[in-house]
Amino acid sequence: MALLEVENLTIAYKTRRETAIAADRVNFSLERGRSVGIVGESGCGKTTLGMALLRLLPSNGFVKKGRVTFDGMDLLSLPDTRMQRVRWKRIAMIFQAAMNAWNPVQRIGDQILEAIRTHDPKITKAEAVKQVEQLYELVEIPADRIFDFPHQYSGGMKQRAIIAMALACSPDLIIADEPTTALDVIVQDQILQKIKAIQKEKNIALIFISHDIGVVAGVCHEIMVMYRGKIVEAGRREEVFEVPVHPYTRALLSSYLTIDGVFEIRDKQSPAPPCTPAEPLSKELCGYVHLCPHASEACRSRPPQWREITPTHKVLCSLCR
Amino acid sequence: MHFRKLIFRRIIEVMAIFFLILTGLFLLFHLSPGDPVSRMVQPGMSAEDASMLISQLGLDQPLWLQYLYYVKNFFTGNFGISFHYGQPVIHIIGRRLPNTILLFTTSVILSAAAGVFWGKLVAWYKGRPIDTWVTILALVCHTLFLPWIALLFIWIFAYHVGWFPLNGMITPEVWINPSAGFLTKAADIGHHMLLPLLTLFIIHVGSYLLIMRSSMLETLKEDYILTARAKGLSEKRVRNRHAAPNAYLPVVTSIGLSLAFSINGGALTETVFSWPGIGRELIFAVSNNDYPLALACFLFISLVVLVANVIVDVLYAYLDPRIRY
Amino acid sequence: MNFSAETRAACNTAAAKRSYNLQRFLDGWALFYENPVGKLGVFLLACFGVMALISYIPPLIDPMYHPMTGVDPWISNATGPSAKHWLGTDNLGRDLFTQLLTGARIAFMVGISAAFMSIVFGTLIGMIAGYAGRVTDAALMRFADMIMVMPSLLVVLLLASLFGQLNIWIIVLLIALFRWPGVSRVIRSQTLSLKQRPFIDMARVAGASHMRIIFRHILPNVLPMACLYMTFRVTSAIIVEAALAFLGFGDPNTVSWGMMLQWVWKTGHMFQAPYWLLPPGICISLITLSFYLIGRAMEEVLDPRLRKEENFE
Numbered sequence: 001m002a003l004l005e006v007e008n009l010t011i012a013y014k015t016r017r018e019t020a021i022a023a024d025r026v027n028f029s030l031e032r033g034r035s036v037g038i039v040g041e042s043g044c045g046k047t048t049l050g051m052a053l054l055r056l057l058p059s060n061g062f063v064k065k066g067r068v069t070f071d072g073m074d075l076l077s078l079p080d081t082r083m084q085r086v087r088w089k090r091i092a093m094i095f096q097a098a099m100n101a102w103n104p105v106q107r108i109g110d111q112i113l114e115a116i117r118t119h120d121p122k123i124t125k126a127e128a129v130k131q132v133e134q135l136y137e138l139v140e141i142p143a144d145r146i147f148d149f150p151h152q153y154s155g156g157m158k159q160r161a162i163i164a165m166a167l168a169c170s171p172d173l174i175i176a177d178e179p180t181t182a183l184d185v186i187v188q189d190q191i192l193q194k195i196k197a198i199q200k201e202k203n204i205a206l207i208f209i210s211h212d213i214g215v216v217a218g219v220c221h222e223i224m225v226m227y228r229g230k231i232v233e234a235g236r237r238e239e240v241f242e243v244p245v246h247p248y249t250r251a252l253l254s255s256y257l258t259i260d261g262v263f264e265i266r267d268k269q270s271p272a273p274p275c276t277p278a279e280p281l282s283k284e285l286c287g288y289v290h291l292c293p294h295a296s297e298a299c300r301s302r303p304p305q306w307r308e309i310t311p312t313h314k315v316l317c318s319l320c321r
Numbered sequence: 322m323h324f325r326k327l328i329f330r331r332i333i334e335v336m337a338i339f340f341l342i343l344t345g346l347f348l349l350f351h352l353s354p355g356d357p358v359s360r361m362v363q364p365g366m367s368a369e370d371a372s373m374l375i376s377q378l379g380l381d382q383p384l385w386l387q388y389l390y391y392v393k394n395f396f397t398g399n400f401g402i403s404f405h406y407g408q409p410v411i412h413i414i415g416r417r418l419p420n421t422i423l424l425f426t427t428s429v430i431l432s433a434a435a436g437v438f439w440g441k442l443v444a445w446y447k448g449r450p451i452d453t454w455v456t457i458l459a460l461v462c463h464t465l466f467l468p469w470i471a472l473l474f475i476w477i478f479a480y481h482v483g484w485f486p487l488n489g490m491i492t493p494e495v496w497i498n499p500s501a502g503f504l505t506k507a508a509d510i511g512h513h514m515l516l517p518l519l520t521l522f523i524i525h526v527g528s529y530l531l532i533m534r535s536s537m538l539e540t541l542k543e544d545y546i547l548t549a550r551a552k553g554l555s556e557k558r559v560r561n562r563h564a565a566p567n568a569y570l571p572v573v574t575s576i577g578l579s580l581a582f583s584i585n586g587g588a589l590t591e592t593v594f595s596w597p598g599i600g601r602e603l604i605f606a607v608s609n610n611d612y613p614l615a616l617a618c619f620l621f622i623s624l625v626v627l628v629a630n631v632i633v634d635v636l637y638a639y640l641d642p643r644i645r646y
Numbered sequence: 647m648n649f650s651a652e653t654r655a656a657c658n659t660a661a662a663k664r665s666y667n668l669q670r671f672l673d674g675w676a677l678f679y680e681n682p683v684g685k686l687g688v689f690l691l692a693c694f695g696v697m698a699l700i701s702y703i704p705p706l707i708d709p710m711y712h713p714m715t716g717v718d719p720w721i722s723n724a725t726g727p728s729a730k731h732w733l734g735t736d737n738l739g740r741d742l743f744t745q746l747l748t749g750a751r752i753a754f755m756v757g758i759s760a761a762f763m764s765i766v767f768g769t770l771i772g773m774i775a776g777y778a779g780r781v782t783d784a785a786l787m788r789f790a791d792m793i794m795v796m797p798s799l800l801v802v803l804l805l806a807s808l809f810g811q812l813n814i815w816i817i818v819l820l821i822a823l824f825r826w827p828g829v830s831r832v833i834r835s836q837t838l839s840l841k842q843r844p845f846i847d848m849a850r851v852a853g854a855s856h857m858r859i860i861f862r863h864i865l866p867n868v869l870p871m872a873c874l875y876m877t878f879r880v881t882s883a884i885i886v887e888a889a890l891a892f893l894g895f896g897d898p899n900t901v902s903w904g905m906m907l908q909w910v911w912k913t914g915h916m917f918q919a920p921y922w923l924l925p926p927g928i929c930i931s932l933i934t935l936s937f938y939l940i941g942r943a944m945e946e947v948l949d950p951r952l953r954k955e956e957n958f959e
Contacts, residue, residue: 056550080556087553095551100544105566105642114562115552149642165552338792345792353808460942464935466885468892469907469927472916480917578794578828585799589889593911603800604893607807619804626795 001072002029003205004053004173009066011045011052022048022061024229032172035199035206037216037237039252040226046209047096049226050175053207054091055083071172089119092166094159094176094195101162102150108158109146112165119169135164139194156187163194173205180215192219213252217241222312225249228287235313245315247292286318294319324638324645331634335627342623346616347391351384360612363404374401395620401613405606410617414599418621420490421598424514425587425625428521433576435522436529440572441565443530444537456534462527467586471520471593478516485516488595517594524586525579532575537568570641577633580626588622599625674947684943690936694750694929701747711741713748713901724919734921737913742906746925749903753884753933756818756902760883763822765876768829769868773860775830776837787834790827798824798882799889806895814897817890821883829875836868870948877941881934888930903930 011023023045030036038046051057053068055075068075070091078086095101103111109132116128123131133143139160150158159179166174176195180188196219199206210216216223217237224234225246233246244250284303289295296319304318351357358380362371375381378401379390394400400410436459443455479485486492495501495509540546541564549563588600595601603618605611638644678684704711710718718731721739728734733742775786802820806812840846840863849859890896891904892911903926909915910922 054551056547084553084555087551089553093548093551095544095548101548103545103549103563103567105640106563111548114554118552118554118558149646151643152646334791338788338795341788341792342796349805349808354810355808460938461931461935464881464931464938466888466907466927466930466934468889468904468911469923469930472907472911472923473927476916476920476923581795581797584797585889588797588800589892592893600800604803607803608894610807612807615804615807619800622800623796626797630795 003032003071004030004207005067005069006053007067007069009049009052009068010064011048011057012062012064013048013058014060014062021064021229023052025066026231028224028231028234030173030205030207032205033199033203034222035208035220036222036224037208037210037220038224038226039210039213039216041211044226045229046211046226047177050093050177050207050209053175054087054093085119088115088166088171089169090171091173091175092169092171094162094166094174094179096178096181099155099158102153102158104150107147107149108153108161109148112146112161112168115165115168131168132164135167136161138167138198139164156183156191159183159187159191160194163191163198167198167202170202171204173207174199175207175209177209178211179208181210181212188215195219225252230287230316232288232317233313233315235309235315239310239313243309243313245309245313246288246317247294247319248288249315286316327638327644328631328635331631335631339624339627343392343395343620344388346619347388350612350616351387360610361401363402363407377401400617403606403614404611405609405614410613413602413614414617414621417597417599417602417618418625420596421587421591421600421622422625424517424521424591424596424598425583425629427514428518428525428587429576429580429583429629431518432522432525433529433572436526437533437569437572439526440530440533441537441560441568444534444541444568445560445564447538456531459527459530459534462523463531464527465524467520467524467589468593470523471517471590474516474520475593486513488593489513490595490597513596517590517596520590520594521583521586525583528579529572529576533568533572536571537564539571540564540568543567566640570637573633573637573640577630577637580629580633584622584626678943678947681943681946683939684946687936687939687943690932691940694754694933694936697747697750698754701744701751704741704744704747711744713740713745714899716740716744724913724915724922726919726921733925734919736906736909736922737915742922742925745901745906746903746929748901749906749926749929750933752814752900752902753887753930756814756821756887757880757884757933757937760818760821760825760887761876761879763818764825764879764883765829765872767822768826768875769833769865769872771826772830772833773837773864773868776834777841777856777860777864783834786830790830793824794827796824799886802886802890803893803895806890812890812895812897814900817887817895817897818883821886825879825882825886829872829879832871832875833868836871837864840864840867874941874944874948877937877944880937881941884930884934884937903927 006026006028009023009026010021013020013022026049028036038049040046048057048061051061052063053070053075057063063076066076070086073086075083075086102108109129112132112135113125113128116131117123117125120128129146132146136143136146141157141160141164145153145157153161163179179195180191183191192215195206195208198204199219206220208216208220213223220237222235223237223240224231225240225248226232227248233240233244233249240249241253244253286292286295286299286304289299292299299318302318304316306314306316308314350360358375361378361380362374366374377399378394379387382390398411400414402408403410403413406413439455439459443452446452475487479487490510490513491506492509492513495505545567546559546564549559554563584600587598588604590596591598591601592604599618599621603615603622606615606618679688701713705713705716708716710716718735718739718741721731721735723739724735724737725731726734731741731743733746735741736745771786771790775783798821801824802817805820806817809816846859846863849863854862887896887902888904888907891902892908894908894912896902896905896908906922906926910919910926916923
């Protein structure tokens with residue numbers, strides 16, 4: 001059995017006017033030591049998905065249906081106190097906005113120590129500090145900076161410190177939500193290499209959420225493309241890159257410029273226009289139909305079906321035969 | 322050090338503001354219709370006493386010299402002689418100021434502490450009945466008319482129930498008794514202070530609560546709260562160790578801004594309860610056209626607000642490491 | 647798709663713009679009215695409005711009901727409620743109910759005019775400070791700081807004693823003079839952020855004068871905030887006026903709620919005449935509450951961050 005199994009996960013937000021579906025019937029599973037990338041434009045529901053796994057949705061968000069099984073535990077029905085023990089100890093998270101992920105009035109070291117000592121109350125402070133020092137070595141921050149305040153760190157250091165904290169309790173799964181978006185390209189690359197190396201070394205499962213398909217391609221074994229709350233294409237990295245099937249995936253790929261030219265894009269087309277949140281998410285029909293250059297009458301009348309291209313490569317599109 | 326420099330700058334700023342107030346008061350005093358001499362020198366005074374006072378205050382000099390005299394007199398504590406008491410103003414101020422500071426600081430500290438504590442809890446339970454009701458209660462407290470609530474308290478708790486004295490700060494019989502120790506005297510003052518304190522508390526606790534509530538709600542939207550939750554911390558720890566310390570900061574700022582407002586309330590409370598403080602003295606002096614006393618009272622009240630502001634700034638800098646380091 | 651171009655063209659016609667503005671106003675109003683806080687505030691305020699309006703009626707029925715000069719010839723001390731005097735009379739035999747009604751009128755007058763004036767001062771000074779920047783900004787803001795640390799009630803009291811006899815309009819003016827700094831700080835910071843926006847540069851490039859930029863481009867954008875602050879200023883103006891009157895510095899020719907409280911206090915009736923002590927205090931507290939509630943509800947409409955929905959994602 002896989003480490004993490006997500007079945008039919010549907011997440012919704014209550015707003016003043018309506019209940020909006022943010023993630024619609026998401027299915028995937030993840031083995032120990034493997035990594036999956038979730039790609040999509042902002043607002044497509046990818047962060048929501050990550051938050052739902054840790055049960056950290058905003059107060060108006062809720063899981064409508066579906067199951068999340070992690071190491072045999074049904075995460076969605078776990079009592080709160082047991083869920084608190086799963087968080088960070090088993091599933092850690094690297095946040096989208098590392099700039100603001102640190103409490104500005106507490107020392108960084110204290111915040112990492114807090115994570116360690118919450119999950120291991122027996123550890124002495126000296127031992128815990130020692131662990132932090134090792135982690136800092138791993139992410140290459142000088143140990144004398146441990147007890148600085150967040151405003152004394154640079155952006156890249158904050159991000160690396162977050163990674164150090166994510167590793168502090170040696171979790172089985174790390175959810176990295178746009179961990180490098182706010183950084184410049186050089187630092188971004190360093191951090192990505194770091195994440196990749198650590199993931200491999202410690203045999204951690206990784207869910208990597210990003211809007212940048214190039215970044216995901218560099219880190220993950222598998223890729224899932226998400227559009228308006230639905231996974232529209234999922235497969236191994238090479239498959240999705242070499243034979244992108246869904247028109248949206250192709251649009252995404254063509255808007256991403258490869259530097260090393262490893263992947264050749266076959267179907268050049270104009271970059272994908274952003275989805276308009278004002279339009280209601282049609283429940284059953286393909287969400288991309290209004291922008292899709294290949295949309296046929298069938299797309300407008302029938303909901304799309306999952307097709308298997310290969311046993312590991314699937315796509316949700318009516319055009320594909 | 323950054324921190325010291327900042328506090329130093331604030332002190333200079335506050336001194337400049339005080340100097341502006343000092344000068345503004347002088348200008349107003351001389352611009353207003355009426356003769357400055359007759360306002361500072363009581364009509365019934367003997368001729369030589371009067372001329373001595375006039376020369377002391379520089380009232381026979383040209384205006385610019387008068388201003389220098391006025392500034393010098395402020396620093397030497399010479400404010401003239403009160404009409405009503407027939408004593409040097411500085412003596413009266415010296416007796417009244419500690420009473421005001423006692424009531425003012427106690428009420429501000431107590432109401433801020435309670436408001437912050439409840440605001441924190443209420444924000445945490447946002448949208449639940451407890452939030453709705455406490456918020457409404459706080460709004461009502463905040464808008465109650467202070468003199469009225471003071472009268473109401475006297476009427477209920479002092480007059481009908483008889484738990485507290487009607488007014489004043491001490492019971493003379495207790496203090497005349499030579500065997501009365503420090504504790505007895507302190508208890509007597511405390512007994513007199515409870516009702517004025519309750520009045521000020523009710524009025525101020527609401528606004529502090531509302532400020533803390535909205536500050537806390539803002540803080541709870543921050544990313545580091547999400548981090549704290551994701552770390553598997555208990556909800557209580559997230560609230561008290563991560564959200565609250567950050568939510569205090571804006572509250573401290575608004576406490577600083579509301580100090581002048583609190584002094585208004587303090588003066589009204591002192592008046593209704595006959596608490597012998599400087600605010601009551603000011604209102605009393607103004608009603609009796611006792612100008613030397615009124616001007617001095619006003620200057621010292623401004624000084625109290627300014628000093629309290631500096632203390633608040635120090636507190637802020639202490640709470641926020643971004644300023645401290 | 648030329649659909650968006652069409653929409654844009656349609657938006658440019660004046661009628662569409664008007665209907666868009668109307669729609670925005672209606673949306674805001676719906677949000678405001680949906681809020682129980684706003685609804686309660688409007689309801690309370692309407693009650694006080696009715697009180698102020700009908701305050702003209704009793705003196706017409708019988709001169710005995712005039713709030714200041716009307717004295718019931720049969721009564722020479724404070725009496726409790728009766729059919730003739732619904733809330734009783736004061737110690738001179740004047741009807742408390744008409745005094746209470748007239749008090750509502752005075753409270754509205756003082757509150758709204760003082761708030762309006764302080765908003766005008768505050769907005770003007772804030773816009774000038776924010777727009778001019780540099781020395782003007784620094785000087786105006788230090789001046790604002792100075793006024794802000796002065797306890798407004800006590801300053802007005804001192805000024806009142808220096809300048810002698812008070813009438814209600816001088817009180818209003820004095821309140822306004824000492825209540826603008828808070829407003830001007832907010833307006834200044836809004837102006838500062840507006841100044842960064844491209845449309846101000848465009849106006850400048852197009853040759854608009856400073857006056858025109860301030861009044862045509864900045865003012866409309868800061869106006870909602872100014873309106874919001876006005877409701878809060880009404881509250882504080884009413885409280886300051888009532889406190890002044892309570893301390894005996896009111897306009898001797900009008901009756902206000904603060905003055906009623908002063909009379910009950912100074913004549914020593916506070917322990918004997920709850921029918922006299924309670925109503926004015928309740929009225930002052932409730933009218934300030936109603937403006938405050940409206941202000942809070944408006945805040946929620948104007949500041950989308952305070953709305954009850956969280957962000958997506």
